[in-house]
Amino acid sequence: MGKIKVGQIWxxxxxxFDRQIEVVEYHxxxxxxxxxxxxKTGRHTWASEERFNGKYLGYILVKDIDEGVEQ
Structure with a gap:
């Protein structure tokens, strides 16, 4: 799992599901x-950090805030 940062797209x-999410806050x-x-919808919710792992039932990084380049 990479570092989770505000502004990333996963x-x-x-x-x-065909869903992309943006990290708004990280605690x-x-x-x-x-x-x-x-x-797509602008709806906010909370997720567990463990889901940001690139595996099934998790999230995969699409756009990193530092790079500004889609992966």
């Missing part, structure tokens, strides 16, 4: 510590 790995504590925003 994509849902679950093939049932260094347990539980659901990453506030995310659905890029």
């Amino acid at each position: 994509k849902e790995q679950d093939k049932r 260094n504590f347990g539980g659901r510590n990453v506030k995310i925003k659905n890029v």
Whole structure:
């Protein structure tokens, strides 16, 4: 898992969904510590840091804030 940073764009790995999310807030504590925003709908929710792993039922990094380049 890479470092989670505010402004990054991640994509849902679950093939049932076509969803991209943006990291809005990141807090260094347990539980659901990453506030995310659905890029398409603008809806906010909280996610667990463990989901940002690039595996099935997780998220894969699409655009890193530092690079500004899609991966």
